[in-house]
Amino acid sequence: MLNQPxxxxxxxxxxxxxxxxxxxRQTARRLEEARQNIDKVSGRDIASIVLQDPLMAVRVLAYIxxxxxKHLHSDITTIANAVMMLGIEPFxxxxxxxxxxxxxxxxxPQALLGLLQVIRRVQRASKYAHDxxxxxxxxxxxxxxxxxxxxxxxxxxxxxxxxxxxxAIRDRQQADRTLRxxxxxxxxxxxxxxxxxxxxxxxxxxxxxxxxxxxxxNAHLPRVQNVSxxxxxxxxxxxxxxxxxxxxxxDAIEKLLHISRETLLxxxxxxxxxxxxxxxxxxxxxxxxQGPE
Numbered sequence: 624m625l626n627q628p629x630x631x632x633x634x635x636x637x638x639x640x641x642x643x644x645x646x647x648r649q650t651a652r653r654l655e656e657a658r659q660n661i662d663k664v665s666g667r668d669i670a671s672i673v674l675q676d677p678l679m680a681v682r683v684l685a686y687i688x689x690x691x692x693k694h695l696h697s698d699i700t701t702i703a704n705a706v707m708m709l710g711i712e713p714f715x716x717x718x719x720x721x722x723x724x725x726x727x728x729x730x731x732p733q734a735l736l737g738l739l740q741v742i743r744r745v746q747r748a749s750k751y752a753h754d755x756x757x758x759x760x761x762x763x764x765x766x767x768x769x770x771x772x773x774x775x776x777x778x779x780x781x782x783x784x785x786x787x788x789x790x791a792i793r794d795r796q797q798a799d800r801t802l803r804x805x806x807x808x809x810x811x812x813x814x815x816x817x818x819x820x821x822x823x824x825x826x827x828x829x830x831x832x833x834x835x836x837x838x839x840x841n842a843h844l845p846r847v848q849n850v851s852x853x854x855x856x857x858x859x860x861x862x863x864x865x866x867x868x869x870x871x872x873x874d875a876i877e878k879l880l881h882i883s884r885e886t887l888l889x890x891x892x893x894x895x896x897x898x899x900x901x902x903x904x905x906x907x908x909x910x911x912x913q914g915p916e
Contacts, residue, residue: 624731625785628812635814636822639780647742648723650676658715666706669714670765673702677745677772677779678724684769685827686717698830701765727783734786737793740861741779745772748857754890755849758880770836770850777820781812788812845879852876856891864897870904 629635653672657664673679680702687705688698699705706714728735752771756764782789788811795807805815824834841847852875859866877887888898 624787626787628785628788628814630813632814632818632822635812635819636826639784639819639823640826642780642784643721644678644682644780645722645724645727645783646679646682647676648725650679651721651723654715654718661711661715664711666703666711669706669711670702674749674765674768674772675746677742677776678783679721680769680772681776681827681829682718682721684829684833688828688830698832700830700832701763701769703765724783728786731786733790734782737786737789738779738782741775741782744857744861745775745779745854747860748772748774748853751853751856752850755853755876755880756846759845759849761846761849766832767836767846767849770833771853773833774837774850774854775816777816777823780823781816848875848879852879864893870901873901 625638629638650672654669657668657672673683683702683705684699687708690708699708709717724738725735728738749768749772753764753768756767761767778789781792791811792804792807795810796802796804805817808814808816820837821834824837835841835844836847836850838847839851842851852872855868856872856876859868859872873884873887877884880887882890884902885898888901893901
């Protein structure tokens, strides 16, 4: 566990590169159950388990890349393809028995709660991204879902290995709602988590495509919009459906999916009491777009 920030970005990369990533207890349990029924388990079954756990997903993708480079002309960008490449039994042999997040943070209950909240958020983002990619007839829905799942990977790693620093960042932002996350990160860590994430992606040889999809700077690409909007919606609706940023999220998602405000709100299961407010705001936005008659 780190209690103080490291000296520079390179030191952070070296630290995380040498660390064994933990996984969720639920992931470990479900994978063990699948292992016990190995003759009945498919690659799709395994992928559905892994895709609920960002740390397990990155373990699999990092593990498979050296193999894919020897045999294929392109990166393996999905868990299903990774399992297919390895084979079911070799997959189970490769994962070993990683420590669980719950055991790792047993003595840090506040950090464990904070981490699980972040993981639930990225799980929701991944589901949104998957559903929207499917509706958009994306060429590979799982790639988009994985990009959303891993979008905040560096934040997750910080909660695992430097919980006191993660809590310090969160506390600063809660004390000052105008404080940008990157500013809080630089104040506490001396680096931006996104820079750390990109560096780790390179060190772990994660697919270039996933790095592109996770980078909001590429928001002119529809697939990246799909990911970033899913991440934003999950973040802004974490506590409830009344965040001030949600109307802008809804506007952008409607444009991406070419659907109405009411259809979107119903699909998202926005509480009934909140729907009239957002419908009214949506109508006002439509009127502004059309301009005066």
